[in-house]
Amino acid sequence: GQQLNQSPQSMFIQEGEDVSMNCTSSSIFNTWLWYKQDPGEGPVLLIALYKAGELTSNGRLTAQFGITRKDSFLNISASIPSDVGIYFCAGSLMKAAGNKLTFGGGTRVLVKP
Amino acid sequence: DAGVIQSPRHEVTEMGQEVTLRCKPISGHDYLFWYRQTMMRGLELLIYFNNNVPIDDSGMPEDRFSAKMPNASFSTLKIQPSEPRDSAVYFCASSPRGGLEAFFGQGTRLTVV
Numbered sequence: 056g057q058q059l060n061q062s063p064q065s066m067f068i069q070e071g072e073d074v075s076m077n078c079t080s081s082s083i084f085n086t087w088l089w090y091k092q093d094p095g096e097g098p099v100l101l102i103a104l105y106k107a108g109e110l111t112s113n114g115r116l117t118a119q120f121g122i123t124r125k126d127s128f129l130n131i132s133a134s135i136p137s138d139v140g141i142y143f144c145a146g147s148l149m150k151a152a153g154n155k156l157t158f159g160g161g162t163r164v165l166v167k168p
Numbered sequence: 169d170a171g172v173i174q175s176p177r178h179e180v181t182e183m184g185q186e187v188t189l190r191c192k193p194i195s196g197h198d199y200l201f202w203y204r205q206t207m208m209r210g211l212e213l214l215i216y217f218n219n220n221v222p223i224d225d226s227g228m229p230e231d232r233f234s235a236k237m238p239n240a241s242f243s244t245l246k247i248q249p250s251e252p253r254d255s256a257v258y259f260c261a262s263s264p265r266g267g268l269e270a271f272f273g274q275g276t277r278l279t280v281v
Binding site: 086088090095096097098099100103105143145147155156157158159160161 | 201210273274
């Protein structure tokens with residue numbers, strides 16, 4: 056089945072730094088989504104990408120849908136403490152009967168001690 | 169809009185007992201998803217509905233698991249009998265755009281002892 060590999064699995068950030076994470080797939084997707092999950096909460100949608108090559112921003116977040124449709128990256132500029140959490144990529148391949156998301160394993164963002 | 173509402177937030181039960189998790193999707197959303205999240209396996213899709221009809225239940229782990237959606241505003245996920253390995257956080261999500269963007273509830277943390 057489809058698998059999404061996220062990297063890095065975890066990272067430490069210092070306030071003000073830019074951070075980057077990516078997601079690769081063994082098969083193509085029509086849609087890429089990025090979610091953030093805080094402790095004790097459900098994932099919250101950050102950015103949705105619908106076309107290969109698309110670059111989309113949401114505040115300090117920027118995400119791109121890879122040309123091959125098998126990858127996507129998420130950048131966070133000028134990180135702040137509340138950026139800590141788990142970031143998930145998700146891919147979707149629309150089918151006639153409907154749709155479902157396949158999630159990556161997540162990138163855990165932590166604050167440098 | 170109140171978002172996706174799940175109940176209970178926490179459930180502790182003894183092995184062998186029946187457990188019912190409840191979900192109220194966002195009004196107007198045609199798709200409803202049930203996910204399970206564990207440290208080992210991440211976010212797994214269990215089943216999803218479109219217009220109250222189950223479309224794909226290939227992720228349901230065993231016959232002990234069943235899900236229903238009697239109307240557009242309510243769904244249940246039932247585990248009978250429950251086992252300790254069912255301990256996880258169960259999320260319900262709904263989607264308005266052909267299932268492309270999922271909005272998650274806060275989850276139900278299930279502990280089976």
